[in-house]
Amino acid sequence: MTIDDESDTTSGHLVQLLNLVDLVVIGPPGCGKTTYCAGVEQFLNSSGRVTIVVNLDPANFTMAYTPAVDIAELVQLDVVMEEEGLGPNGGLIYCIEYLEANLDWLEEKLAEAIRSAEAAAAAAAAEAMADPTAMLQNMASVEAGTSAGAALKPYVLFDCPGQVELYTHNQSMRNILATLTQGWNMRLCAVHLVDAAYCTDPSKYISVLLTSLATMVQLELPHVNVLSKMDLIESLGKLDFNLEFYLDVLNLEYLVDLIDEREGQASKYRALTSALADLVSGFGLVAFVPLNISDAASVGTVLKVVDKANGYVFGGLERSNDGIFGVAASPLYRSEYERTTLELEKARATAGVVDDDEAEIAALLASYAAEKGSPPPASE
Ligand SMILES: Nc1nc2c(ncn2[C@@H]2O[C@H](COP(=O)(O)OP(=O)(O)O)[C@@H](O)[C@H]2O)c(=O)[nH]1
Numbered sequence: 001m002t003i004d005d006e007s008d009t010t011s012g013h014l015v016q017l018l019n020l021v022d023l024v025v026i027g028p029p030g031c032g033k034t035t036y037c038a039g040v041e042q043f044l045n046s047s048g049r050v051t052i053v054v055n056l057d058p059a060n061f062t063m064a065y066t067p068a069v070d071i072a073e074l075v076q077l078d079v080v081m082e083e084e085g086l087g088p089n090g091g092l093i094y095c096i097e098y099l100e101a102n103l104d105w106l107e108e109k110l111a112e113a114i115r116s117a118e119a120a121a122a123a124a125a126a127e128a129m130a131d132p133t134a135m136l137q138n139m140a141s142v143e144a145g146t147s148a149g150a151a152l153k154p155y156v157l158f159d160c161p162g163q164v165e166l167y168t169h170n171q172s173m174r175n176i177l178a179t180l181t182q183g184w185n186m187r188l189c190a191v192h193l194v195d196a197a198y199c200t201d202p203s204k205y206i207s208v209l210l211t212s213l214a215t216m217v218q219l220e221l222p223h224v225n226v227l228s229k230m231d232l233i234e235s236l237g238k239l240d241f242n243l244e245f246y247l248d249v250l251n252l253e254y255l256v257d258l259i260d261e262r263e264g265q266a267s268k269y270r271a272l273t274s275a276l277a278d279l280v281s282g283f284g285l286v287a288f289v290p291l292n293i294s295d296a297a298s299v300g301t302v303l304k305v306v307d308k309a310n311g312y313v314f315g316g317l318e319r320s321n322d323g324i325f326g327v328a329a330s331p332l333y334r335s336e337y338e339r340t341t342l343e344l345e346k347a348r349a350t351a352g353v354v355d356d357d358e359a360e361i362a363a364l365l366a367s368y369a370a371e372k373g374s375p376p377p378a379s380e
């Protein structure tokens, strides 16, 4: 599956992306993690952002990308299963525990991959500088907020294994990711993919919400939940509720009623399902962004939500992820932010504002606020 390069919205998304974080792509087996990594790599490379993919899933035998680092060079699932007499699940956990015990291998391979990606980016930049058109494009991206240094920094995607135990109670993935952030100073954001097909079954949807919540709490990373394979949603038949219900995780009691009706649960199970639904609602952390991986605009939207989850829209960069876990990408915040930004952009375009002149922006903000019936912001 490849991204539709012809999409005319691509350049709009690219100019606005910051994405100075690396992504940890997680989710159950078959939800589309490897396809997502290949798609995002293609999307970012086409914008001039050097991107590398690190395969940490020993069960990935064929990949639509060329991994810059591959766990199979360290440990192979089939060999482990044979030598240790383990099944696929046990074998996979063994492999990840083995990786945890050999993190110096990962550190060395990752450093090597980043160095060679940086060298390739520097060579490409030097070549581009010789071409005046490419140089102008580069200047446009600098004006849009990305520095030349940021453009050279490779963007790292970690394609992770799908076994749910690794994100709910086994500690190895958590420890590996903690070393990446605290030991190696990487800024990470978890992108948790969930197959949209789960929306068709209320019990499975509630299970997926619980897994998403448990993963968020366990990993303690900025986290974006994504409903993948949206291109297939219509072929799945009519949903019980509209899509917003599932994306924004609205009143789950409706689903409890539905399970009751369909499955005729004994009342003790209804109480349990209801308590689980309350638990998810009580945390108020789980919401989904829809993704159609073959649509560049959709990939760009998910990456923008990643920026928000990392707090870039709230201020400058910090070296670690500490303290920004709370900045979850809530649907309420999403719509408010996007509405305001969009309206401001429209106003700027209408007024013909092309540069970031502070006085002009202040005037626009004042007229925007006046139009909306709220007082203009106080001048400093
Ligand atoms: N229709 C559709 N199929 C997808 C999408 N993403 C992944 N797939 C397919 O789902 C299957 C599993 O995808 P894969 O990326 O290997 O999942 P992983 O196990 O999570 O890494 C493959 O056959 C993919 O082609 C998508 O967005 N739409």
Ligand SMILES: [Mg+2]
Pocket (backbone or CB within 6 Å): 033, 034, 035, 057, 059, 060
């Ligand atoms: Mg995979």
